[in-house]
Amino acid sequence: MSTTTSRTSSDDARRDPAGSVSDACRRVDLGQSLGILLRRWHDAVDLALAGVPHGPRGFQVLGAVVHDEPPTQAALAESLGIDRTVMTYLLDDLVAEGLVERREAAHDRRARRVVATASGRAALRRFEDAVRVAEESVLCGLDDDERELLQRLVRRSAHASPSSPA
Amino acid sequence: MSTTTSRTSSDDARRDPAGSVSDACRRVDLGQSLGILLRRWHDAVDLALAGVPHGPRGFQVLGAVVHDEPPTQAALAESLGIDRTVMTYLLDDLVAEGLVERREAAHDRRARRVVATASGRAALRRFEDAVRVAEESVLCGLDDDERELLQRLVRRSAHASPSSPA
DNA sequence: TATTGTTATACTCTATAACTATA
DNA sequence: TATAGTTATAGAGTATAACAATA
Numbered sequence: 001m002s003t004t005t006s007r008t009s010s011d012d013a014r015r016d017p018a019g020s021v022s023d024a025c026r027r028v029d030l031g032q033s034l035g036i037l038l039r040r041w042h043d044a045v046d047l048a049l050a051g052v053p054h055g056p057r058g059f060q061v062l063g064a065v066v067h068d069e070p071p072t073q074a075a076l077a078e079s080l081g082i083d084r085t086v087m088t089y090l091l092d093d094l095v096a097e098g099l100v101e102r103r104e105a106a107h108d109r110r111a112r113r114v115v116a117t118a119s120g121r122a123a124l125r126r127f128e129d130a131v132r133v134a135e136e137s138v139l140c141g142l143d144d145d146e147r148e149l150l151q152r153l154v155r156r157s158a159h160a161s162p163s164s165p166a
Numbered sequence: 167m168s169t170t171t172s173r174t175s176s177d178d179a180r181r182d183p184a185g186s187v188s189d190a191c192r193r194v195d196l197g198q199s200l201g202i203l204l205r206r207w208h209d210a211v212d213l214a215l216a217g218v219p220h221g222p223r224g225f226q227v228l229g230a231v232v233h234d235e236p237p238t239q240a241a242l243a244e245s246l247g248i249d250r251t252v253m254t255y256l257l258d259d260l261v262a263e264g265l266v267e268r269r270e271a272a273h274d275r276r277a278r279r280v281v282a283t284a285s286g287r288a289a290l291r292r293f294e295d296a297v298r299v300a301e302e303s304v305l306c307g308l309d310d311d312e313r314e315l316l317q318r319l320v321r322r323s324a325h326a327s328p329s330s331p332a
Numbered sequence: 333t334a335t336t337g338t339t340a341t342a343c344t345c346t347a348t349a350a351c352t353a354t355a
Numbered sequence: 356t357a358t359a360g361t362t363a364t365a366g367a368g369t370a371t372a373a374c375a376a377t378a
């Protein structure tokens with residue numbers, strides 16, 4: 001972990017010593033920058049989510065259960081783009097932690113309705129606060145307005161699906 | 167892959183049916199949005215990088231070799247935040263593909279200097295063009311100005327290291 | 333026959349440690 | 356002894372297919 005985290009000197013190496021200036025402007029690094037930010041988000045948030053099974057993934061599921069109240073486990077999985085087989089593991093551990101419960105769906109005895117427990121709801125509130133704080137540190141280097149702007153742009157482009165703009 | 171890609175209904179599910187409105191504004195989803203964008207970037211770019219060993223990872227290494235000309239393999243790995251052991255595999259396959267070469271570093275017979283071949287340099291140019299095109303599709307939903315703005319903000323915040331702002 | 337959820341298997345990535353050859 | 360690079364092993368994460376119960 002320590003070797004990977006040492007991204008200190010990367011800023012130096014990125015100065016484009018020999019390359020042409022015009023090329024430097026068109027530098028292809030969107031994916032790289034996104035990757036750096038996401039990794040930093042993980043590093044920051046993993047601490048805030050200590051105790052949540054599967055960390056960010058479990059947190060995401062818990063949040064979807066509470067906020068979106070999907071009718072079935074399958075709907076929950078699909079809404080998050082998580083595979084059903086993965087959802088089984090995630091829920092197993094969230095249930096074991098007492099954060100959510102699996103109940104039978106009223107009208108379909110195959111399906112399960114996933115609901116948060118009282119303690120799960122309370123935990124989610126705490127974790128969301130902690131994550132909000134952690135996220136601030138991810139976007140350091142930007143002032144408040146820029147941070148707000150970046151969040152909006154990222155959110156909007158992420159939710160504008162390329163295949164289904166509807 | 168088809169199950170994971172069906173992120174269509176997520177926009178519907180994200181309308182916050184029961185939650186309070188003020189909470190919806192403070193919704194914690196930076197990491198989620200970044201994850202969606204990065205995954206979309208991968209999907210788009212993987213096609214453009216067909217033929218590059220290890221896809222985006224190998225492309226990143228090739229770009230660093232050409233643009234930054236790091237003195238040693240270790241420096242290359244550290245500048246990209248890639249583990250040395252991983253770098254070995256990546257370079258093995260880039261070498262096998264004839265894109266880069268390992269030469270002995272002049273003054274240290276332990277170290278290797280990684281240089282791009284002529285074909286590697288030419289390939290990089292082609293791949294960078296293809297990636298530039300692919301990246302456009304990732305940020306659909308934003309107009310040109312917003313795209314430019316997002317790229318700048320993402321790049322800047324990614325390169326502003328939280329641990330070493332110097 | 334199709335679908336919900338579970339289980340099992342395999343494949344990729346990554347993390348760690350051990351090894352070599354040089355310094 | 357410490358470092359550059361390699362190799363081997365183990366652990367997450369994910370994708371796929373097969374299965375049981377129900378529709």
